[in-house]
Amino acid sequence: MEPDRTSDRLRLSVIATPLAARQAVIDICSHVAKPGVAPARMEDIRIVLAEVLNNIVEHAYSPRAPGRIRVSVTATPEAVEVELSDFGTPLPTRNLSARTLPPPNPDDLPEGGFGWHLIRTLADQVAYERRAGCNHLSLRFDLPEHNASVSQ
Amino acid sequence: MSLSSTVAGDARIITVGTDRIDAAMAIQFKEDMRTQTADATGRVILDLSEVEFIDSSGLGAIVASMKQLGEGRKLDLAGLTPIVEKVFRLTRMDTIFDLFPTLDAALSADRR
Numbered sequence: 567m568e569p570d571r572t573s574d575r576l577r578l579s580v581i582a583t584p585l586a587a588r589q590a591v592i593d594i595c596s597h598v599a600k601p602g603v604a605p606a607r608m609e610d611i612r613i614v615l616a617e618v619l620n621n622i623v624e625h626a627y628s629p630r631a632p633g634r635i636r637v638s639v640t641a642t643p644e645a646v647e648v649e650l651s652d653f654g655t656p657l658p659t660r661n662l663s664a665r666t667l668p669p670p671n672p673d674d675l676p677e678g679g680f681g682w683h684l685i686r687t688l689a690d691q692v693a694y695e696r697r698a699g700c701n702h703l704s705l706r707f708d709l710p711e712h713n714a715s716v717s718q
Numbered sequence: 719m720s721l722s723s724t725v726a727g728d729a730r731i732i733t734v735g736t737d738r739i740d741a742a743m744a745i746q747f748k749e750d751m752r753t754q755t756a757d758a759t760g761r762v763i764l765d766l767s768e769v770e771f772i773d774s775s776g777l778g779a780i781v782a783s784m785k786q787l788g789e790g791r792k793l794d795l796a797g798l799t800p801i802v803e804k805v806f807r808l809t810r811m812d813t814i815f816d817l818f819p820t821l822d823a824a825l826s827a828d829r830r
Contacts, residue, residue, distance in 0.1 A: 584740075584741045584742035585742050587741070587742075588738075588740060588741075588742055605800075606800075609800060609801045609804060612771065612801065613773065613801060613804070613805060616740060616741075616771075616773040617773060617774055620740075620741040620773060620774075620775060623741070624741070667809065667810055669810055669813060670809075670810055670811060670813065670814050672814060675781050675784075675785060675814060676778075676781070677778040677779075677781045677782050677785075678774065678775075678778050680774035680777055680778070680805075680809045681773075681774040683808070683809060684774060684805065684808055684809070687808055688808070
């Protein structure tokens with residue numbers, strides 16, 4: 567599974583297991599990390615990538631038959647765009663609808679359901695499409711620091 | 719999963735010796751926490767200062783670890799690094815746990 571690097575694009579084909587997902591996050595972040603990307607923004611990207619990949623590993627595919635996840639990452643000075651596709655079960659679209667997370671109830675604490683909240687909060691754009699039996703998820707992270715550095 | 723346990727007064731300190739708590743290890747973390755806290759009766763402090771990354775599965779495992787301590791008992795968290803702090807804040811779990819910047823700050827806080 568050699569990464570294909572053409573210009574500033576990184577393409578990966580990731581087997582849908584927790585360990586491969588972990589490695590993919592590391593690979594993507596090292597591709598994206600540049601002096602112009604603020605550390606806090608890198609944190610956001612890392613958190614969201616881990617969540618979207620784990621969601622595919624845990625919910626789209628069966629652990630007994632992990633399929634492939636195709637990932638394409640494009641990094642420009644203005645933004646980082648990530649596209650993920652898989653052949654697993656469709657994403658319930660309610661996960662995409664923005665809603666505020668209610669304050670946790672101390673007497674009945676949730677142990678899950680945080681992932682999509684983190685994704686929607688930290689990514690600037692999230693788009694999902696089910697097309698020809700395939701899930702396509704697109705994420706965009708704006709890099710506003712770019713404008714600040716240009717004006718200096 | 720690398721957890722180590724020390725006693726300070728009536729507090730049990732559990733130190734996480736890995737740099738991440740993520741989906742690949744969340745179940746093991748929860749089980750190891752159960753082992754480490756099985757005989758603890760007082761305050762339990764989880765030292766996260768070596769953990770530089772956590773995802774929602776890891777967060778869920780920490781919540782589960784507090785719940786398995788038993789009725790009404792709290793788990794205090796110390797030494798949160800930037801990503802860990804961010805995940806707790808964005809999920810509002812910072813309202814459930816007492817967070818301390820360092821282990822020393824956790825130990826010097828009066829809990830009685």
